[in-house]
Amino acid sequence: MKEVILLKYGEIVLKGLNRSFFNTKLESRVRRALKSVEGEFYFDYAQSTLCITPSDDADIDGAYERVKKVFGIATVCRGLACEKDMEDIKRVLAENIDELLGNAKTFKCDAKRSDKKFPLKSPEICAICGGIVLENRPDMKVDVINPERVITIEIRDRQAFIHGNGEKGAGGVPVGSSGRAMLMLSGGIDSPVAGHMIARRGAAIDAVYFETPPYTGELAAEKVRTLAEILTEYCGEIYLHSVSLTEVQETLVATCKEKLFTLLLRRFMVRCASRLAERYGAGCLITGESLGQVASQTMQALAVTDAVATVPVLRPCVGLDKEEIVVRAREIGTFDTSILPYEDCCTVFTPKHPDTRPDMAEILEEEAKLDVEGLVERALATDHFVKLG
Ligand code: ATP
Ligand code: MG
Helix, strand or coil, X not given: CEEEEEEEECHHHHCHHHHHHHHHXXXXXXXXXXXXXXXXXXXXXXXXXXXXXECCCCCHHHHHHHHCCCCCEEEEEEEEEECCXXXXXXXXXXXXXXXXXXXXXXEEEEEEECCCCCCXXXXXXXXXXXXXXXXXXXXXXXXXXXXXXXXXXXECCCCEEEECCCEEEEECCCCCCCCEEEEECCCCCHHHHHHHHHHHCCCEEEEEEEECCCCXXXXXXXXXXXXXXXXHHHHCCEEEEEEECHHHHHHHHHHCCHHHHHHHHHHHHHHHHHHHHHHHXXXXXXXXXXXXXXXXXXXXXXXXXHCCCCCCEECCCCCCCHHHHHHHHHHHCCHHHHCCCCCCHHHHCCCCCCCCCCCHHHHHHHHCCCCHHHHHHHHHCCCEEEEEC
């Protein structure tokens, strides 16, 4: 008897005419996720469910962990394949009853027939299978309203499957179905979460990290790279750019009002990130900002940084509390890396009394003292990237 992985598609099922576009995308994302897993995997799609049959030598546990991170999938479960024959279904059910039930005390059976020619109707299949469960596990009780475990019997074209409750999949829509975005990735807690949220809505991700050597070191860059690598488990490949803002920082410190350092620097970041987005075909920027979290994230401060963006700036964390962002960071596996204590270029030059209600005229006055275009161009000349994932 063979074990399979069943992936129930999420909201792409609702996509009407575009559905085959989304299906193709999702299937290719799943194939990609399984590329590094040992063994061969055969795909069969029907009724909003992708069935993955592994070869005998395949690492099915590894495959299961990988597909749980693929966006576009609502539910993931492991199922048992059997012949389309009631005797075989009964045998497989009886032989695997304990694993199928887990430690549940109540259950119900549910049958799905995509092959309408199968001689038994769904209620009959349920009645027979429910009987098998009770025969083998007299301690179990049927509860059709609120069962702890649902045992599902699916009758497909070529074979039948039996499975217990699935686990929640990664949700969202497949990466690559909503274009490309440039993530401003800092090494903090928020920006990896922001990147994950937008990738979950279907954007392929590129990332840019602004460094300020020698004020920021190799360890900080390494940390950002690790974060980007964790994100590739969800988003697939990421081009991680590094751009040096050392000249910008030093010029700001030498020339401008201290209370505006952070905001002026952030405007340079957004200018550079916008140029990179245009150069590499990204339709928007992503930042980890959350309204009111720090001085540079007040509404006025966001307006000041947005004003130099040439593509839309997405801030998916804008309405989340820090606690909520931390919960997500733990879930996606970036938190422990994010809290490693390496300096960030924002923190190195943080003003003691940052302006929380910046005045645009004053910002422009400060920038008039600078060769903004030259600084941006020289910063972008330091751009170098690695391909991850
Ligand atoms: P994070 O936890 O993501 O660092 P934060 O709360 O520390 O966010 P800031 O340091 O003000 O906030 O930065 C706001 C956003 O600007 C970050 O979420 C990130 O998207 C971007 N950003 C900040 N510093 C950098 C950097 N060195 N390189 C790239 N992007 C950055
Ligand atoms: Mg930060």
